[in-house]
Amino acid sequence: MIEKKNARVSRGLIYLFLVIWAVIVLFPFYWMVLTSVKNTASYNNEKTPEFITMEPTGENYVKAFTEVSLGRYFANTLIFTVATTGLMMLVIVPAAFAFSRLEFKGKNLLFALFLSLMMIPTELVIITNYVTIVNWGFQKGDLTYLGLILPSVTSVFYIYLLKENFEAIPDELYNAAKVDGTSDLKYLLKVMVPISQPTIVTIAILKVIECWNSYVWPRLITKESKYFLVSNGIQAIRESGFGRQDIPAMMAAVVVVSIPLIVLFLVFRDKIMAGVSRGGTKG
Known part of the structure; x- marks a missing residue:
C-alpha cells in the first residue's frame, strides 16, 4: 500500500515538473503570438506587461506583408x-x-x-x-x-x-x-x-x-x-x-x-x- 502511494506521489511530482517545464518552454511562443495581435498604440502605452488582450487585431499581419x-x-x-x-x-x-x-x-x-x-x-x-x-x-x-x-x-x-x-x-x-x-x-x-x-x-x-x-x-x-x-x-x-x-x-x-x-x-x-x-x- 505504501509502495503504491509512493508511486503515485512520484508520478504526480513528475507530471508537475513536466507541466512547469512546458509552461517555461511555451511561454515565449505565447508572448510572441500575444504581442502580434495587440494594437500598436495599446502596446506602446502599456505601463506593465499585459498577459492577455481583450481586443486582438490582425492588422499587424497585414502590415508584415504590405509594409x-x-x-x-x-x-x-x-x-x-x-x-x-x-x-x-x-x-x-x-x-x-x-x-x-x-x-x-x-x-x-x-x-x-x-x-x-x-x-x-x-x-x-x-x-x-x-x-x-x-x-x-x-x-x-x-x-x-x-x-x-x-x-x-x-x-x-x-x-x-x-x-x-x-x-x-x-x-x-x-x-x-x-x-x-x-x-x-x-x-x-x-x-x-x-x-x-x-x-x-x-x-x-x-x-x-x-x-x-x-x-x-x-x-x-x-x-x-x-x-x-x-x-x-x-x-x-x-x-x-x-x-x-x-x-x-x-x-x-x-x-x-x-x-x-x-x-x-x-x-x-x-x-x-x-x-x-x-x-x-x-x-
Whole structure:
C-alpha cells in the first residue's frame, strides 16, 4: 500500500515538473503570438506587461506583408529550401548506398577520410565556400540562388546516418536481388529507400528546418534585399525603423515565419520519432 502511494506521489511530482517545464518552454511562443495581435498604440502605452488582450487585431499581419517584403522573403526561402533539400537527397542517398552495399578498393579508408571532414570547424568551411562562390560569380543577380544552394547540397552526417540505416537491412535481400538480375539502382529505389523511408523523411525534415533557419551563409552571400531569406530578412526588418518602432508588427512577421516549421513538425512528428529511433538501432 505504501509502495503504491509512493508511486503515485512520484508520478504526480513528475507530471508537475513536466507541466512547469512546458509552461517555461511555451511561454515565449505565447508572448510572441500575444504581442502580434495587440494594437500598436495599446502596446506602446502599456505601463506593465499585459498577459492577455481583450481586443486582438490582425492588422499587424497585414502590415508584415504590405509594409515590408515578407512575401518575397518567403518565396526566396521556399526556393532555397526545396532546391537544397532535393539536391541533397539526390547526393546523400546514392553515397550512403555506395558506402553500405558496394565493394570497392579503399572504401573504408575513403569513408574514414570522409567522416574526418566533420572535424573541420564550420568557420573554415564558410570562408572557403565564400571565396569559391565569389570567384565563380554566384553572388550577382539571379545567380545568387546558386550561391546559396550549392554549398549545402551534401552532408557528411546525413550520409553517415543513412549508411548506418542501410546497413541494418539484411544482406540476403541484396544477394537475392542480384541473383534475380536486379540492378543496384533498381534495388536502391525499390527496396532500400522504401524500407528506410522513416529515416529519409527525418533527414529531409531536418534539412528543411536547417535551410529555413539558415542565417550566417545567406547573410554573407545576399547583397540585395530582394534575395534575402526569411532569417536575414527578419533581421533587416528589425534593424530598420519598422522593426524598432512597431514591435507588434515585427512579432507578427516572426509568427508567420515560425508557422511553417511548427506545422511541418506536427504533421510529420511520428515519422521523425520513428526515423530517430530507427537511426539508433542496428540489426
